[in-house]
Amino acid sequence: MVRSHRRVPGRGAPRVPPQAAGGRAGSCDLVAVAAQPPVLAVSAATVLGIDEAGRGAVLGPLVVAGILVKEERLPELRKLGARDSKLVPREGRLATVRAIARSGARGRAVVIPASAVDRENLTSLELAAAVALVLALPAIEVVVDTPVGPRAIPQFASALSTRSGLPCAAISVLPRADRDHPAVAAASLLAKVVRDGYVLALRRQFGDFGWGYPSEPRVRDYLVSWLTERGTLPPICRTRWKCVQDLLSPRLLE
DNA sequence: ATGACGAGTGCTACCTAGGA
DNA sequence: TCCTAGGTAGCACTCGTCAT
Numbered sequence: 001m002v003r004s005h006r007r008v009p010g011r012g013a014p015r016v017p018p019q020a021a022g023g024r025a026g027s028c029d030l031v032a033v034a035a036q037p038p039v040l041a042v043s044a045a046t047v048l049g050i051d052e053a054g055r056g057a058v059l060g061p062l063v064v065a066g067i068l069v070k071e072e073r074l075p076e077l078r079k080l081g082a083r084d085s086k087l088v089p090r091e092g093r094l095a096t097v098r099a100i101a102r103s104g105a106r107g108r109a110v111v112i113p114a115s116a117v118d119r120e121n122l123t124s125l126e127l128a129a130a131v132a133l134v135l136a137l138p139a140i141e142v143v144v145d146t147p148v149g150p151r152a153i154p155q156f157a158s159a160l161s162t163r164s165g166l167p168c169a170a171i172s173v174l175p176r177a178d179r180d181h182p183a184v185a186a187a188s189l190l191a192k193v194v195r196d197g198y199v200l201a202l203r204r205q206f207g208d209f210g211w212g213y214p215s216e217p218r219v220r221d222y223l224v225s226w227l228t229e230r231g232t233l234p235p236i237c238r239t240r241w242k243c244v245q246d247l248l249s250p251r252l253l254e
Numbered sequence: 255a256t257g258a259c260g261a262g263t264g265c266t267a268c269c270t271a272g273g274a
Numbered sequence: 275t276c277c278t279a280g281g282t283a284g285c286a287c288t289c290g291t292c293a294t
Contacts, residue, residue: 056267056284122266122285146265148286155287175265192267213268213283241284257294266284274277 045071048139049183050130052147053191055122058241059212059219059234060199062117064126065109065191066133067100067183071141076103077182082189097193100186107187108136109194114238123148127159134164141170145177145184202236209236 052064069077080103081096101107110129117125126147134142148156153173161168174181178188199211207226210218223244226234233239 052266054267055265058284123287148265211268238284255294257292259290259292261288261290263286263288265286268281268283270279270281272277272279274275 046139046141047071047074047183048134048137048142049177049181049185049187050133050142051145051178051184051188051191052126053188053195054212055147057212058238058244059114059209059222059236060202061114061195062112062122062125063109063191063195063198064112064129064133065107065187065194066137067105067107067186067190068137068139069105069183069186073103073105074182077105077186082182082186083179093189093193093196097189100189105186106137107190108133109190111194111198114236117238118240123156127156127163130160131163134160134166141172142166143172143174143177143181143184145188146173146175206234206236
């Protein structure tokens with residue numbers, strides 16, 4: 001099967017400082033992180049796995065990552081530790097990602113700041129990021145861990161196909177793909193590692209807010225403290241979210 | 255017939271506890 | 275020590291119901 005793939009000029013742009021993830025006015029919505037040089041041609045049966053990290057977080061960026069690998073090397077990915085990222089301890093993820101990179105896989109991540117999440121819905125942002133990854137890492141087959149409910153999967157796949165130029169038949173949007181597909185599992189790990197790196201950088205700038213998830217007591221304490229001291233929300237916060245709106249209720253601050 | 259709204263469903267994440 | 279399950283948090287989408 002012969003397919004044409006466009007390459008996006010300017011991909012591989014310099015990494016934007018982490019503070020951009022906070023979303024100051026005028027900052028770009030999608031920040032491409034050049035983890036690997038662009039791939040110029042599809043030379044073999046290749047698979048691009050795509051997954052995201054930070055969807056449920058209230059502080060910090062959403063990261064969507066892609067891992068491009070030759071189909072024949074998928075079993076090797078599994079051996080290197082590409083599996084359900086939730087089962088990989090945080091401290092072991094970086095080593096696993098490095099091992100995957102050494103195996104010849106190529107990776108790239110799109111970092112979406114909190115301000116963009118405030119302006120647009122998560123699904124449209126993830127779609128845009130997936131399109132960017134498909135264009136940057138051309139592959140014969142693309143497997144995406146579904147960011148939408150099962151009834152919306154055909155619509156998501158169709159939109160990805162239309163906007164990327166890749167045939168629908170080459171795109172699989174699958175539930176639990178991060179668990180079942182090695183390339184998606186690797187992408188999931190990369191997304192988490194990149195997000196962790198951004199969070200650590202943001203902590204140096206904005207103070208220790210944990211990992212940014214509402215279920216963390218540290219996150220709520222951080223938000224209450226910031227709000228009490230400054231009367232505003234930190235720029236790395238997704239202000240639309242309910243837990244944040246709840247905090248803005250005067251009663252809860254007493 | 256049409257539009258608004260809420261419930262149900264399904265996806266993500268992390269943390270914690272318990273068992274192998 | 276590692277893995278798994280459960281709990282809690284988020285959002286988006288679809289569909290049924292009800293009012294206009």
